[in-house]
Amino acid sequence: MLYPAMTAPALLEAPAPTRLWTPRRVLVTRSAAERPHGQRVLARLEAAGVSDVELLPGDRLPSLRGDDDRAAFMAAKDTMALVVPPPSKRRLQPIPPSADFRLDLAEGCPAHCQYCYLAGSLSGPPITRVWADLDEVLDGLDSYVGQGRITSGTLERGGEGTTFEASCYTDPLALEHLTGGLARMVAHFGTHEWPGPVQLRATTKFDDVAGLLGLPHGGRTRLRFSLNAASVGRRFEGATSRVDARIAALGAVARAGYPVGLTIAPIMPVEGWREEYGALLDAVAAVLPAGTDLTVECITHRFTPGSKETLLDWYPRTKLEMDESRRTPKRGRFGSVKHVYPKETMAELRTWFEAALADRLPQARFLYWT
Ligand code: SF4
Numbered sequence: 170m171l172y173p174a175m176t177a178p179a180l181l182e183a184p185a186p187t188r189l190w191t192p193r194r195v196l197v198t199r200s201a202a203e204r205p206h207g208q209r210v211l212a213r214l215e216a217a218g219v220s221d222v223e224l225l226p227g228d229r230l231p232s233l234r235g236d237d238d239r240a241a242f243m244a245a246k247d248t249m250a251l252v253v254p255p256p257s258k259r260r261l262q263p264i265p266p267s268a269d270f271r272l273d274l275a276e277g278c279p280a281h282c283q284y285c286y287l288a289g290s291l292s293g294p295p296i297t298r299v300w301a302d303l304d305e306v307l308d309g310l311d312s313y314v315g316q317g318r319i320t321s322g323t324l325e326r327g328g329e330g331t332t333f334e335a336s337c338y339t340d341p342l343a344l345e346h347l348t349g350g351l352a353r354m355v356a357h358f359g360t361h362e363w364p365g366p367v368q369l370r371a372t373t374k375f376d377d378v379a380g381l382l383g384l385p386h387g388g389r390t391r392l393r394f395s396l397n398a399a400s401v402g403r404r405f406e407g408a409t410s411r412v413d414a415r416i417a418a419l420g421a422v423a424r425a426g427y428p429v430g431l432t433i434a435p436i437m438p439v440e441g442w443r444e445e446y447g448a449l450l451d452a453v454a455a456v457l458p459a460g461t462d463l464t465v466e467c468i469t470h471r472f473t474p475g476s477k478e479t480l481l482d483w484y485p486r487t488k489l490e491m492d493e494s495r496r497t498p499k500r501g502r503f504g505s506v507k508h509v510y511p512k513e514t515m516a517e518l519r520t521w522f523e524a525a526l527a528d529r530l531p532q533a534r535f536l537y538w539t
Pocket of ligand 1: 277280282285286287338374409
């Protein structure tokens with residue numbers, strides 16, 4: 170499929186974003202303030218009216234203490250740091266089967282999902298660290314093209330080329346109005362002369378897509394929206410954009426010619442789940458233009474002992490079901506354990522989703538169920 174350099178203005182309408190984060194405090198290290206991307210972020214922070222921006226004399230972040238753990242958690246969640254990551258973070262890590270490589274714009278997320286998949290995987294206070302060395306990272310990507318298990322054929326998937334995932338440790342659209350980093354990546358992937366086929370991938374629970382619609386994306390970025398049953402979104406996905414707003418944003422980027430995707434996650438067998446997930450798939454089908462390049466990833470809810478402990482610490486009054494006696498342990502290679510739904514529940518969910526997707530979104534490419 171050929172993509173125009175710019176998409177026709179008539180197709181570029183996006184509803185106003187329903188959720189924009191304003192950090193209470195921003196910490197900027199000296200090295201970050203010197204980088205071109207750091208300076209662009211500083212200009213955006215000023216334009217967004219973020220007032221508490223602290224330029225640090227060096228590259229160490231101060232410790233973020235509150236009166237108690239809860240206060241420290243809330244303070245950290247409301248803090249953004251603009252930093253240059255250590256060089257060790259700049260060797261891209263392989264992450265099959267989701268993508269060939271992780272390509273991080275940031276680490277941390279300002280939203281409050283009570284099942285957050287970052288719980289237990291990031292250490293330290295949950296501040297959102299935005300990386301200021303984006304230009305250097307983009308300049309160094311050519312050497313990864315043709316590498317990785319998916320692109321080398323072990324896990325070949327639909328001729329996507331070498332895939333780079335931008336949302337492993339953050340939600341890029343949650344930060345886009347403050348950083349512009351995702352737009353810069355999309356334009357780079359769309360216009361750079363690559364030594365082979367590539368694809369940038371990002372997934373989001375936000376709807377701030379207006380700045381992406383007119384970009385010369387070249388069909389090389391797949392924007393996926395993390396969607397769920399309406400009641401799961403309402404109860405457990407605090408400070409994200411509403412599910413219906415995400416679906417509207419999905420429609421807008423699909424009309425702008427982006428390949429798109431659904432990340433249906435975390436799937437939960439809540440009361441009336443067939444009706445709720447059926448309504449979700451119907452709403453998605455209603456906004457997608459004919460011929461949309463659509464993928465679907467389905468991830469059922471699971472937790473580990475570590476993530477449960479962290480989440481109960483963060484959200485002590487959560488009603489999220491994390492009851493080991495109602496789950497089946499799934500053991501990993503290094504003795505790790507995940508608590509997943511029992512086999513019968515998994516089979517029931519999977520059978521229903523496969524049939525519902527084939528019926529409601531027949532053009533979708535189903536990538537995986539887990
Ligand atoms: Fe965690 Fe994603 Fe929710 Fe952010 S949007 S809190 S990263 S699950």
